[in-house]
Amino acid sequence: MKKILLIVVSIALMIGAAVYILFVLESNGVVSIGDALSRAFKVKYPLSFYMGENGTADKLEGKTVCVSLFVDLENNKWHDEDTDSEKIENCYDNLRMATYWLTDQVAEYSKSAEFIYDWKKYPELYHEVEPVGKYYVYQLRENDGYNLLWDYVNNNVNSAELLERFDADNIIYVTYFDVNKGSRTDACAKDCYFDPQYSYEMIYIPQGYNGFEITATAIAHEILHVFGAPDWFQGGSDPLFFGVGDKCINYMFENYPNDIMVRTFDRERNKPFYGEVNGEISEMTAYYVGLIDEAPSAVFDFNLDLSQHDPNRPRFVPDEE
Numbered sequence: 028m029k030k031i032l033l034i035v036v037s038i039a040l041m042i043g044a045a046v047y048i049l050f051v052l053e054s055n056g057v058v059s060i061g062d063a064l065s066r067a068f069k070v071k072y073p074l075s076f077y078m079g080e081n082g083t084a085d086k087l088e089g090k091t092v093c094v095s096l097f098v099d100l101e102n103n104k105w106h107d108e109d110t111d112s113e114k115i116e117n118c119y120d121n122l123r124m125a126t127y128w129l130t131d132q133v134a135e136y137s138k139s140a141e142f143i144y145d146w147k148k149y150p151e152l153y154h155e156v157e158p159v160g161k162y163y164v165y166q167l168r169e170n171d172g173y174n175l176l177w178d179y180v181n182n183n184v185n186s187a188e189l190l191e192r193f194d195a196d197n198i199i200y201v202t203y204f205d206v207n208k209g210s211r212t213d214a215c216a217k218d219c220y221f222d223p224q225y226s227y228e229m230i231y232i233p234q235g236y237n238g239f240e241i242t243a244t245a246i247a248h249e250i251l252h253v254f255g256a257p258d259w260f261q262g263g264s265d266p267l268f269f270g271v272g273d274k275c276i277n278y279m280f281e282n283y284p285n286d287i288m289v290r291t292f293d294r295e296r297n298k299p300f301y302g303e304v305n306g307e308i309s310e311m312t313a314y315y316v317g318l319i320d321e322a323p324s325a326v327f328d329f330n331l332d333l334s335q336h337d338p339n340r341p342r343f344v345p346d347e348e
């Protein structure tokens with residue numbers, strides 16, 4: 028009898044400890060029980076707009092509409108501090124510098140790219156979005172149905188009309204989060220190579236990360252992701268990584284140390300590149316964003332997945348329901 032009582036008490040203590048740990052993690056923003064619950068009961072928002080398996084950002088050349096979304100979080104809003112308007116102006120400058128740099132880089136490959144980003148000239152490219160969660164966390168980019176940003180775009184951005192009006196080839200969605208420099212979640216992008224049914228190609232820009240302010244260099248890097256560029260500094264088993272592994276990473280560091288997909292941070296000075304974008308688009312990145320057709324030999328040497336623009340890449344076949 029004593030033994031049973033001991034077991035019951037131990038189990039109760041373990042449950043209590045687990046609940047306490049979850050509570051601490053939740054209050055520190057490490058996990059969100061709300062997010063986990065909404066994922067468990069996910070609703071898949073149907074797309075109101077679909078451009079095909081390469082998503083809304085196909086090749087980097089041509090005209091691209093950039094829709095800016097200033098997304099509130101329950102704990103960090105865009106209009107609750109005196110400095111917020113200055114920060115929004117900063118986002119404008121960074122986006123301008125990032126897109127100008129992209130235009131110049133594309134010209135190096137004898138192609139042209141134009142970005143319609145100017146929300147002062149076209150106010151319909153500026154949106155303020157109600158809170159989509161408590162914190163800026165990676166779950167925001169997951170296409171698991173609770174993605175309220177996707178639903179926001181469905182209902183509030185007339186993507187087809189914007190493409191037609193500007194006679195554009197691509198449309199991307201740039202989301203900004205007013206988090207402080209202490210935020211531990213980096214900028215990121217959600218491209219359709221990660222999930223071919225994810226059509227809205229969106230980048231996630233926190234105002235700060237790891238003690239530093241966001242830069243135009245980081246924004247240009249994230250924009251390249253949605254056109255199909257891999258990171259050259261990290262690998263993994265997920266399709267997101269294109270089969271990039273340590274050997275390929277070393278090769279890129281040695282041969283293309285200034286490629287913007289190799290680094291966005293000035294390692295020598297141990298700080299970000301503030302001001303103008305710092306970096307270049309090497310032929311490896313150029314192939315993945317559709318600026319050159321032929322795959323560089325390193326793609327085969329390192330057994331990488333082919334570019335989403337390569338006609339030899341296996342096509343996506345949706346699951347039969």
Ligand SMILES: [Zn+2]
Binds near residue numbers: 248252257
């Ligand atoms: Zn990246």
